[in-house]
Amino acid sequence: MKLKVKILKFVAGRPVSILHKKTADKIGVNIDDRISLNKNKKRIISVVDIARGILKEDEIVVSDEIVKALQLKKNDFLDINIAPHPESVELIYKKLMCKPLSETELKKIIKDIVKNALTEPEIAYFVSAIYKCGMSIQEIKYLIKAIVDTGETLRLKGKVADKHSIGGVAGNRTTPIVVSICSSAGLIMPKTSSRAITSAAGTADVIESVAKVEFSSSQLYKILKKTKACMVWGGSLGLAPADDKIIQIERLLNLDPEPQLLSSILAKKLSVNSNYVLIDIPYGKSAKVSRKKALSLKKKFEKLSKIFNINLKCILTDGSQPIGNGIGPILEIRDVLSVLKQSPERPLDLEKKSLKLASFLLEMTGKAKKGQGMELAKKILQSGKAFSKFKEIIKAQGGHLNNLKLGEFFQDIVAKKSGKVIEIDNKKINFLARILGSPTDKGAGIYLYKHLKDNVKRKEKLLTFYSESERKLREALKFYKKIKPIKIS
Amino acid sequence: MKLKVKILKFVAGRPVSILHKKTADKIGVNIDDRISLNKNKKRIISVVDIARGILKEDEIVVSDEIVKALQLKKNDFLDINIAPHPESVELIYKKLMCKPLSETELKKIIKDIVKNALTEPEIAYFVSAIYKCGMSIQEIKYLIKAIVDTGETLRLKGKVADKHSIGGVAGNRTTPIVVSICSSAGLIMPKTSSRAITSAAGTADVIESVAKVEFSSSQLYKILKKTKACMVWGGSLGLAPADDKIIQIERLLNLDPEPQLLSSILAKKLSVNSNYVLIDIPYGKSAKVSRKKALSLKKKFEKLSKIFNINLKCILTDGSQPIGNGIGPILEIRDVLSVLKQSPERPLDLEKKSLKLASFLLEMTGKAKKGQGMELAKKILQSGKAFSKFKEIIKAQGGHLNNLKLGEFFQDIVAKKSGKVIEIDNKKINFLARILGSPTDKGAGIYLYKHLKDNVKRKEKLLTFYSESERKLREALKFYKKIKPIKIS
Numbered sequence: 016m017k018l019k020v021k022i023l024k025f026v027a028g029r030p031v032s033i034l035h036k037k038t039a040d041k042i043g044v045n046i047d048d049r050i051s052l053n054k055n056k057k058r059i060i061s062v063v064d065i066a067r068g069i070l071k072e073d074e075i076v077v078s079d080e081i082v083k084a085l086q087l088k089k090n091d092f093l094d095i096n097i098a099p100h101p102e103s104v105e106l107i108y109k110k111l112m113c114k115p116l117s118e119t120e121l122k123k124i125i126k127d128i129v130k131n132a133l134t135e136p137e138i139a140y141f142v143s144a145i146y147k148c149g150m151s152i153q154e155i156k157y158l159i160k161a162i163v164d165t166g167e168t169l170r171l172k173g174k175v176a177d178k179h180s181i182g183g184v185a186g187n188r189t190t191p192i193v194v195s196i197c198s199s200a201g202l203i204m205p206k207t208s209s210r211a212i213t214s215a216a217g218t219a220d221v222i223e224s225v226a227k228v229e230f231s232s233s234q235l236y237k238i239l240k241k242t243k244a245c246m247v248w249g250g251s252l253g254l255a256p257a258d259d260k261i262i263q264i265e266r267l268l269n270l271d272p273e274p275q276l277l278s279s280i281l282a283k284k285l286s287v288n289s290n291y292v293l294i295d296i297p298y299g300k301s302a303k304v305s306r307k308k309a310l311s312l313k314k315k316f317e318k319l320s321k322i323f324n325i326n327l328k329c330i331l332t333d334g335s336q337p338i339g340n341g342i343g344p345i346l347e348i349r350d351v352l353s354v355l356k357q358s359p360e361r362p363l364d365l366e367k368k369s370l371k372l373a374s375f376l377l378e379m380t381g382k383a384k385k386g387q388g389m390e391l392a393k394k395i396l397q398s399g400k401a402f403s404k405f406k407e408i409i410k411a412q413g414g415h416l417n418n419l420k421l422g423e424f425f426q427d428i429v430a431k432k433s434g435k436v437i438e439i440d441n442k443k444i445n446f447l448a449r450i451l452g453s454p455t456d457k458g459a460g461i462y463l464y465k466h467l468k469d470n471v472k473r474k475e476k477l478l479t480f481y482s483e484s485e486r487k488l489r490e491a492l493k494f495y496k497k498i499k500p501i502k503i504s
Numbered sequence: 505m506k507l508k509v510k511i512l513k514f515v516a517g518r519p520v521s522i523l524h525k526k527t528a529d530k531i532g533v534n535i536d537d538r539i540s541l542n543k544n545k546k547r548i549i550s551v552v553d554i555a556r557g558i559l560k561e562d563e564i565v566v567s568d569e570i571v572k573a574l575q576l577k578k579n580d581f582l583d584i585n586i587a588p589h590p591e592s593v594e595l596i597y598k599k600l601m602c603k604p605l606s607e608t609e610l611k612k613i614i615k616d617i618v619k620n621a622l623t624e625p626e627i628a629y630f631v632s633a634i635y636k637c638g639m640s641i642q643e644i645k646y647l648i649k650a651i652v653d654t655g656e657t658l659r660l661k662g663k664v665a666d667k668h669s670i671g672g673v674a675g676n677r678t679t680p681i682v683v684s685i686c687s688s689a690g691l692i693m694p695k696t697s698s699r700a701i702t703s704a705a706g707t708a709d710v711i712e713s714v715a716k717v718e719f720s721s722s723q724l725y726k727i728l729k730k731t732k733a734c735m736v737w738g739g740s741l742g743l744a745p746a747d748d749k750i751i752q753i754e755r756l757l758n759l760d761p762e763p764q765l766l767s768s769i770l771a772k773k774l775s776v777n778s779n780y781v782l783i784d785i786p787y788g789k790s791a792k793v794s795r796k797k798a799l800s801l802k803k804k805f806e807k808l809s810k811i812f813n814i815n816l817k818c819i820l821t822d823g824s825q826p827i828g829n830g831i832g833p834i835l836e837i838r839d840v841l842s843v844l845k846q847s848p849e850r851p852l853d854l855e856k857k858s859l860k861l862a863s864f865l866l867e868m869t870g871k872a873k874k875g876q877g878m879e880l881a882k883k884i885l886q887s888g889k890a891f892s893k894f895k896e897i898i899k900a901q902g903g904h905l906n907n908l909k910l911g912e913f914f915q916d917i918v919a920k921k922s923g924k925v926i927e928i929d930n931k932k933i934n935f936l937a938r939i940l941g942s943p944t945d946k947g948a949g950i951y952l953y954k955h956l957k958d959n960v961k962r963k964e965k966l967l968t969f970y971s972e973s974e975r976k977l978r979e980a981l982k983f984y985k986k987i988k989p990i991k992i993s
Contacts (some may be wrong), residue, residue, distance in 0.1 A: 016944055025558040028525070036517070040718070040739065042944050043699040043709070045752040047624050053975075068568060069514040079557060094973070097944060100756070108757050111632065135536050136628035140757050143600065143632030210532040220532070229529070250529060263534040267589070268597050268629050455505055455531050455586060484583070486542075 029131030150274035183303030185337035192369035198244035207249035215448030226414025297334025343460015443500035518620030639763035672792030674826035687733035696738035704937030715903025786823025832949015932989035
């Protein structure tokens with residue numbers, strides 16, 4: 016079938032063709048199907064999108080990727096055919112049948128994900144396959160290699176260290192404190208973080224409230240040359256683009272299959288060349304994993320670290336409640352600053368956990384002798400050296416520490432009865448903070464006055480909700496009554 | 505976050521918002537994520553698409569569905585938030601954990617599929633869940649009810665009959681012959697068919713080479729009033745829109761989970777009010793199912809037919825090779841016509857199977873006494889009544905039988921050695937016909953001179969390839985050498 020090209024000047028990130036609904040019906044294709052576009056002897060495979068209104072039945076709107084590849088001009092004619100899917104689709108089918116994939120096969124899938132040759136539903140089938148069938152350590156190894164090989168890598172010299180939490184705990188913003196302490200002690204810490212997926216804020220969202228977090232890898236080299244540490248968003252660096260894409264599809268259903276969790280974390284560490292890695296696995300009620308799952312993860316992390324020759328340690332931590340007082344980007348950066356400044360009202364649970372993580376890293380890397388990491392970490396924090404380092408990094412990332420304004424609409428929530436706090440649900444707290452506008456609205460979130468086992472009196476403040484919109488505040492209050500994130504006995 | 509509305513006048517079939525890549529990164533959303541768009545007190549949930557070039561960072565392009573719902577004008581501002589996913593996503597997750605779904609829960613999923621509230625990858629997760637976990641007869645019952653309830657239905661009086669093949673056999677165009685015979689005998693046959701999914705042509709594609717197949721349900725009523733039978737494409741009638749959408753996602757991976765196959769077929773029969781249904785289950789090498797699977801399907805069809813109170817019969821037929829000589833829309837309609845016209849060179853295998861299917865339907869419906877269906881079917885076919893009926897239907901669907909032109913580029917393929925034909929692979933034949941341009945190019949396809957167990961001499965013709973493009977012909981010839989669809993011993 017021949018269609019006339021209509022050019023609309025848009026870059027879609029991959030070859031996309033928009034067909035008129037009637038034309039798509041006639042050819043028998045639908046959204047996310049593939050067609051091949053042929054002009055003279057050139058051919059390109061494109062994903063189908065369908066619309067009406069912007070084009071006529073005998074027209075085709077093509078993205079810039081196609082215009083360039085086929086050197087198209089307005090009113091050119093294209094010959095359209097249904098295209099067979101790439102071989103990697105057969106391999107996804109194979110995995111969905113629970114058959115193991117070889118190194119070459121996994122590489123094919125990952126390559127096609129990176130070059131956008133696989134569509135979102137096809138990647139969803141891949142994720143389902145991993146979820147339902149699992150993967151052997153061998154397959155996970157191949158997956159990690161494929162993810163690293165198809166992305167950019169940073170090559171840094173020296174003791175490159177990283178700390179990573181598997182997530183699930185509200186607040187818990189230890190990274191900026193750990194990075195500041197450890198890089199003060201001489202470790203190189205190219206910390207790349209994600210944005211929030213289901214939580215109120217990711218480290219990248221939090222740092223973004225005081226500095227830029229999106230850099231190209233050449234910009235990042237410059238920053239690292241200066242400060243030996245950074246706290247940036249991993250997404251713009253192209254370190255593990257396959258992983259970013261897979262995570263995007265996983266989060267639609269909040270899936271997090273273990274093989275993918277392992278490969279995601281390790282691929283990102285390998286691509287920044289980390290040779291010392293500390294993994295924080297919070298477990299417990301309302302955390303991401305149970306103690307049993309945490310132990311199984313630890314075992315697999317250790318196995319894989321031997322395969323890839325990384326010095327890796329996992330620590331299991333208490334993930335049964337939020338850590339720190341602030342939940343939401345600016346609220347969390349305020350917690351971080353009060354620890355770094357050693358203010359009297361700083362959240363001690365956040366400080367304690369950060370010192371623990373830092374002390375492990377310092378001992379692993381030989382910056383402190385065995386048993387002396389905590390002492391060194393405390394010294395660096397209390398002396399103000401960590402805070403200086405933090406400011407240095409923020410400045411290098413084009414930021415400053417003014418203007419930490421919370422949402423102008425706020426509401427205190429008080430206890431309905433006296434008693435002891437027996438539950439603070441991470442998931443519910445994160446959910447409410449998101450309703451309030453976090454992480455997009457930097458000043459939105461929740462301030463927590465109490466932690467587990469604290470005594471509380473009737474009418475005493477439990478929480479303050481902050482939002483940048485009155486409507487969101489009202490909505491969060493409505494949900495608060497429904498889901499009750501805090502229990503008092 | 506506030507963004508300025510840019511109107512581009514396009515209907516996407518559901519609310520779609522295009523964000524600038526940088527803005528999407530900032531909010532932390534990606535293709536197929538959901539955002540809520542708020543203006544004054546109105547709100548709508550939209551799926552995200554991402555582009556650059558057609559819009560600036562502070563702009564948002566919205567589809568007509570959104571313009572209408574929020575009554576937007578150019579340069580209006582919209583407040584954008586990340587939106588939670590609909591409850592049906594949790595239910596898909598539940599099914600992926602292999603937990604059974606209730607009637608209400610399945611209805612929620614199906615409703616959201618119909619109103620486009622679920623994205624393609626989410627539906628892929630649903631399909632994976634059904635594929636990996638299966639469904640009880642109870643769940644399949646709920647699924648069928650939900651699919652029927654969310655679509656249009658035809659209410660026809662009298663003995664409404666249908667025949668359906670589960671597919672997989674190349675050629676096999678029995679439907680036009682069976683419909684012509686049985687409606688000549690007085691049965692009402694509102695036959696809706698699909699287009700090809702992986703085969704060379706579906707019944708809708710074949711009929712489309714001589715008549716229109718896309719009608720609204722009111723147009724269809726008019727046709728049926730006149731002729732008591734039709735052969736149309738089911739897709740434009742909105743009979744089971746959820747099923748159409750699920751099939752679209754299944755075919756990305758060529759999945760066809762049994763519960764979905766059962767519900768798809770029965771939902772479509774229920775929605776046209778068929779009270780007599782004959783199901784053809786071809787089995788064997790290179791067919792869709794093995795004999796074992798065919799028997800299991802038969803059992804389940806029969807169980808479900810009791811639940812829904814339909815008079816249903818399954819027959820298992822030989823699906824180990826193509827049926828008829830033509831593979832491709834015009835080639836297949838030529839076969840059909842030669843049977844209806846009783847030409848001497850008609851394909852007898854196609855005639856025999858069509859008569860068998862027709863005889864079963866005539867007996868099931870009481871149009872013939874037990875054991876006398878074949879006689880009646882033959883009489884109707886040989887007398888020319890079936891052919892008259894066929895012409896009547898084609899005319900009512902705005903068609904005619906002239907102009908059955910095959911592709912102008914063709915090539916004979918001859919046997920390399922003498923011997924007996926021991927294999928003709930359905931899948932490979934279908935694949936080659938598609939490469940040749942079928943079903944989009946109506947005149948493209950394959951003519952088969954031999955069937956299983958036929959003797960063949962060296963250099964005797966085995967096949968003729970037809971195509972409307974020289975390039976496609978060359979490509980098919982290249983593939984032919986690689987995949988060898990016919991074996992001679």
